[in-house]
Amino acid sequence: MSFLYPFVFFLFAPLYFLYKHNETPTSRYKKREKLLLFLSLAFILLALARPVLLDTLNKQKFDSQDFIIAIDASFSMQADDLQPTRYEVAKGKLKEILTALPQNRFAIFAFTSNAILISPPTTDTAISLLALEALDPKFILTKGTSLKELLKTISKVSHEEKKLIIFSDGGEERDLEVLVDLAKKNKIIPFVVATGSKNGALLSQDDKKLKDEKNNLVISRINPILKDFAMLSKGAYYLLDSQNSNVASKIMADMRNDKDKSRKADISVLSYTQLYYFPLLLSIIFFLMAVTKIHQIYVFLPLLFFPNQADSSLLDFYHIEKANGEFEKASYARSAQEFEKATPSPWSYYNRGVSLYKAKNYKEAAEIFASVQTKDEKLKQKIFYNLGNCAVKIGKYERAKIYYRKALNLGEDADSHFNLTLLYRLDLKEKADVSNMFPKNEVEKKTDANKKENLKKDKEKQEKEKQEKSGSSSSKANQKAAQSSNGSSDSQGKKEKKALKKTDKTIDSKYKIGYKAYELINKGYTDEKRPW
Numbered sequence: 001m002s003f004l005y006p007f008v009f010f011l012f013a014p015l016y017f018l019y020k021h022n023e024t025p026t027s028r029y030k031k032r033e034k035l036l037l038f039l040s041l042a043f044i045l046l047a048l049a050r051p052v053l054l055d056t057l058n059k060q061k062f063d064s065q066d067f068i069i070a071i072d073a074s075f076s077m078q079a080d081d082l083q084p085t086r087y088e089v090a091k092g093k094l095k096e097i098l099t100a101l102p103q104n105r106f107a108i109f110a111f112t113s114n115a116i117l118i119s120p121p122t123t124d125t126a127i128s129l130l131a132l133e134a135l136d137p138k139f140i141l142t143k144g145t146s147l148k149e150l151l152k153t154i155s156k157v158s159h160e161e162k163k164l165i166i167f168s169d170g171g172e173e174r175d176l177e178v179l180v181d182l183a184k185k186n187k188i189i190p191f192v193v194a195t196g197s198k199n200g201a202l203l204s205q206d207d208k209k210l211k212d213e214k215n216n217l218v219i220s221r222i223n224p225i226l227k228d229f230a231m232l233s234k235g236a237y238y239l240l241d242s243q244n245s246n247v248a249s250k251i252m253a254d255m256r257n258d259k260d261k262s263r264k265a266d267i268s269v270l271s272y273t274q275l276y277y278f279p280l281l282l283s284i285i286f287f288l289m290a291v292t293k294i295h296q297i298y299v300f301l302p303l304l305f306f307p308n309q310a311d312s313s314l315l316d317f318y319h320i321e322k323a324n325g326e327f328e329k330a331s332y333a334r335s336a337q338e339f340e341k342a343t344p345s346p347w348s349y350y351n352r353g354v355s356l357y358k359a360k361n362y363k364e365a366a367e368i369f370a371s372v373q374t375k376d377e378k379l380k381q382k383i384f385y386n387l388g389n390c391a392v393k394i395g396k397y398e399r400a401k402i403y404y405r406k407a408l409n410l411g412e413d414a415d416s417h418f419n420l421t422l423l424y425r426l427d428l429k430e431k432a433d434v435s436n437m438f439p440k441n442e443v444e445k446k447t448d449a450n451k452k453e454n455l456k457k458d459k460e461k462q463e464k465e466k467q468e469k470s471g472s473s474s475s476k477a478n479q480k481a482a483q484s485s486n487g488s489s490d491s492q493g494k495k496e497k498k499a500l501k502k503t504d505k506t507i508d509s510k511y512k513i514g515y516k517a518y519e520l521i522n523k524g525y526t527d528e529k530r531p532w
Contacts, residue, residue, distance in 0.1 A: 001275070004050035011045050036290035043283035053273040065255065066121065066159050069094060070109040070150055072168035072195070073135065075143035076220040079169075081201035082242065090167035090195050091132060093240065096248040097165070098128050101255065107157065110135055113142040115153040145171025147179055147229070155186035165191040165251065167240070170223025176232075179225075183233040190235035191251060194222045197241045323351070332359035346374040353386060366390035381410040388419060397428045 003009075019038045071094060077087040098106060106128055108119035119131035145168060154162055173179070183190060200221030203210045210218040222239075230237035236254055240247045323338035336355035342348045349372045356365035369383045369390065388403035404420035407413050 001051055002054050004052060006049060008045055008049040012042065015041060015045065033290045036286045040283045040286040040290065043279040043286065046279040047276045047283065051275040051279070053275060065163065066105045066107075067255070068107045068109065068154060068157060068159070068162055068164045069097075070111055070115065070154070070164060070166045070168075071132075071135075072112070072145055072166075072171075073110045073137045073140055074112040074145040074168075074171060075205075076145065076169050076171060076203065077195070078137070079196065079201040079203060079220045081197040081199070082195070082240070086169060086195045087137060089240065090193070093193070093248045094132060094167065095129060097252060098125050098132075100248075100252055104255070108132060109150070109153065110140075111146070111150045111153070112140055113144045113146045113149060115150045117153075145169070145173065147171075147173045148175065148182065151179065151182040151186070151188060154188055155182065160187065162186065162188045163191065164188050164235075165193065167193045167195050168226070169194065169196045169220060170226045173223055173225055176225050176228055179229050180232045183229070183235075188233070190230050190233050191238070191254070192226050192230040192235060193238045193240050193247060193251070194226045195240045196220065196222045198222070320348075323355070327355060327358075330358075332356070333361075336361075346372050346376065346379055350379060350383065353383075357386060357390065360393075362390045362393040366394070377410050381407045381413055381416075384410070385413060385416050388416065392419070392423070397423055 015038065019034075022034070071087075071090055073087065077090070078085050082089040094108075102123065102125050105121050105123050106119070107117065107121040108128060108131055109115050110118050118135055119128050122128060147166070147168070147170070150166070154164055182188070198221075200219045203218045203220050212218055227237045229235075236251075238244070238247045238250060319338045319341045323335045323342070326332075326335035326338060332355045336352050336359060339348055339352035339355060349368055353365045353368035353372075356362075356368060366387060369387050372379070372383055374380060374383075384403045384407035388400045388407065391397070391400035391403060401420060401423055404416045404423070407416040408420070
């Protein structure tokens, strides 16, 4: 047996010193409690030292190569002869290569009239993929294609032999001799992937076809110089079009067959079996023995594995967090399903009802709200308010008024008051018989005399409000009426979202390219007249 972190054992000395010089407990029980607590700490330290059983150390050799990838982000790569665009198809093939060859080290460049490094040499495929995904051509102002500038930038890379995979249509590059000379001089071996169809494609900008100085339509085709450049530079040439979709496989096959130019990397693989959970389990047991009585341990331990059904279960946090996430995405039906999986409680039922209401399942939402039993007056008020909204959606306006009044009986509520007022003003007629669409356990039991009395009081309130608001314009009333036709005001939507117990969201770790990078690639931009 060995330890991955043996330096942790130095902590045993202060722990022993603390145990010996601590005041001696008076009772026998206190002595036992003290000993058990220190034993618990000792086993925690032992677990932190990470005890393991070592297996044999194996050395493995594998072929590893350094490659440089360059993707053309110029305007012509937005041509749609390859769907959706040449650039997107090239990016997809690059992802295939990066994923299939994780043992190789890749550096990624993007280029137009200038070139910029967007991902340094690394074997971490995830970082390379994130960097490639983060590049957005719409922030690139330079539109042309310069293989010459790309080769000059690649020449500064420290690799002895630079294997360069280029995805490009070639632009209007014409000086073949200069390109070949740069490649040979700087030991650059190009794997050129000509991206585009043989017939080419018309270029558009702002939904208009581009025209040259002679008013001719601009057609972007693969530059024939690419093939000559690859062959004369002792590289390889590939065509990426709709008929040659397996170009990534061909490139990877050539890369694997290039055995003479690959480097042999040694890696030592040490396998071992973890044992830390044994001292950790002992630590937990000693701690429980210290803080509880012996006969209570057997009652307490099962609770770790079988939660009390009267309280929240261990999975409640997961379901609530997932439900909140689905609610934020406007997936209200899924949110309701997740709230249903949580331990039953007044708030879980309420949140489920809100989700069902937002999903326009008003009948089931009303049944859920009606089934909630709570002594919390604030929650009761919210429930009656939402029952009123459900009643409006179903077309039971008289019942909606009853629910809004119940909500107001529990305290001031601007939304309930607003909706109740509008219902009286609009004097909406109830829909056809929809009695089967509403929960039967919420049928109002008030007598006719009480109903008439309540209606009389409400009418008196309405007359007072009309007198107070006699100076207000009729357009305001129409605006509010339009809002009420949806069953709730804008503030209701906010309150329903606040009703959900939101959890902290993890920080988004998405790879982002700073605008400084785009400034470098846009260097020398002079409003190019020929963007293709």
